[in-house]
Amino acid sequence: MELRDDYRELDEKYVMQIFARDLRIVRGEGAKVWDDEGNEYIDCFAGIAVCSTGHCHPAVSSAICEQAGQLIHISNLFYVPGQAEFAEKLVGITGLKGARAFFSNSGTEANEAAIKLARVRTGRTKFVAFVHGFHGRTCGALSMTHKEAYRVPFSPLPYECEFIEYGDLDALSDVVDSSVAAVITEPVQGEAGVLPAPKGFLKGVRDICTDNESLLILDEVQTGIGRTGKWFGYQHEGIEPDIVSMAKGIGSGFPMGAIVAREGLSFLPGEHGGTYNGGPLACAAGRATLEVVESVLPDVERKGRLFAEGLAAHTPRQIGLMIGITLGDRCAEVQRKCREAGVLTNCASGSLRLVPPLVITDEEIGAAVGVINEALD
Ligand SMILES: *Cc1c(COP(=O)(O)O)cnc(C)c1O
Numbered sequence: 001m002e003l004r005d006d007y008r009e010l011d012e013k014y015v016m017q018i019f020a021r022d023l024r025i026v027r028g029e030g031a032k033v034w035d036d037e038g039n040e041y042i043d044c045f046a047g048i049a050v051c052s053t054g055h056c057h058p059a060v061s062s063a064i065c066e067q068a069g070q071l072i073h074i075s076n077l078f079y080v081p082g083q084a085e086f087a088e089k090l091v092g093i094t095g096l097k098g099a100r101a102f103f104s105n106s107g108t109e110a111n112e113a114a115i116k117l118a119r120v121r122t123g124r125t126k127f128v129a130f131v132h133g134f135h136g137r138t139c140g141a142l143s144m145t146h147k148e149a150y151r152v153p154f155s156p157l158p159y160e161c162e163f164i165e166y167g168d169l170d171a172l173s174d175v176v177d178s179s180v181a182a183v184i185t186e187p188v189q190g191e192a193g194v195l196p197a198p199k200g201f202l203k204g205v206r207d208i209c210t211d212n213e214s215l216l217i218l219d220e221v222q223t224g225i226g227r228t229g230k231w232f233g234y235q236h237e238g239i240e241p242d243i244v245s246m247a248k249g250i251g252s253g254f255p256m257g258a259i260v261a262r263e264g265l266s267f268l269p270g271e272h273g274g275t276y277n278g279g280p281l282a283c284a285a286g287r288a289t290l291e292v293v294e295s296v297l298p299d300v301e302r303k304g305r306l307f308a309e310g311l312a313a314h315t316p317r318q319i320g321l322m323i324g325i326t327l328g329d330r331c332a333e334v335q336r337k338c339r340e341a342g343v344l345t346n347c348a349s350g351s352l353r354l355v356p357p358l359v360i361t362d363e364e365i366g367a368a369v370g371v372i373n374e375a376l377d
Contacts, residue, residue, distance in 0.1 A: 128161065167197065308323065311372060324352065
């Protein structure tokens, strides 16, 4: 289909004006993208940490195309080709023995499933989450998202949720009791600007949950599928969640999400569902994505360190290929300078956030670091 030159006017007239947009990116390959004027960019944003295998990885594109020629949709009232195979692989990488998967179409829907599962299996109604935590925009997940600007205009929200300072185990143990269905947290707070959990924090949260028979939901929508240098963030701490939610990096941009819940923790027939969840295209994209990520995973932490060393003068926080630099009000200006010099970055809560494709090359990292340093100086 032909693209039109007056897309800005069209957008303004016909699309709800929610996002501040600038470029129109029309093509991508690996960690590079091109806009409609032919300008090239190194993509350190990856569509919000989504394009883990880079743009249009041939293995992913061909898996989607091949499946699209066979069966695009059939619903979950049939065995979906590739779904069980994908679930096996997904459960495998979580390391949770006897666990099972439930598929969704996004991160917020994955959390929605996790919340419903915790509510229905524990019989409890209260939740605990953390200051600056982000879990999505649908009403259940929104109940647990800290930012008032996102949450308060939509109250009343369905779940009672108490917010604790991230890292404060004493406050957490004061609040968690036998009325709490689950504690939900990110292993690294992403939308907050890449704030890794203090060492020992996740272990402490795990213990408090166990002591109170509350479930631990780890929201790995952003950190999961290799982003931090391991398949999941909790694997750095050697703990196991009751439920792990994932999305962003799982399908290389094909909309998909999932939860994996430990053995014995499952929805019963009729308790949850979805028309599109775990469809043939999503599972094809997901399976191809996991194969590619598996091959690059051993290199993720080393590549992240290249960023951290290159940007050391600006005290970055880095875990795998998640990098955050606190800038406050300067962030938008730095982001713009980077873009003008051919590097896409992002501002999250006043921090410059870099979440590039996991396949980014050393040479691209070097070039991006040069541009970012120049913009920061
Ligand atoms: C992006 C994100 C979500 C929401 O995912 P969507 O696919 O946008 O619904 C939830 N939790 C975390 C940690 C995220 O980064």
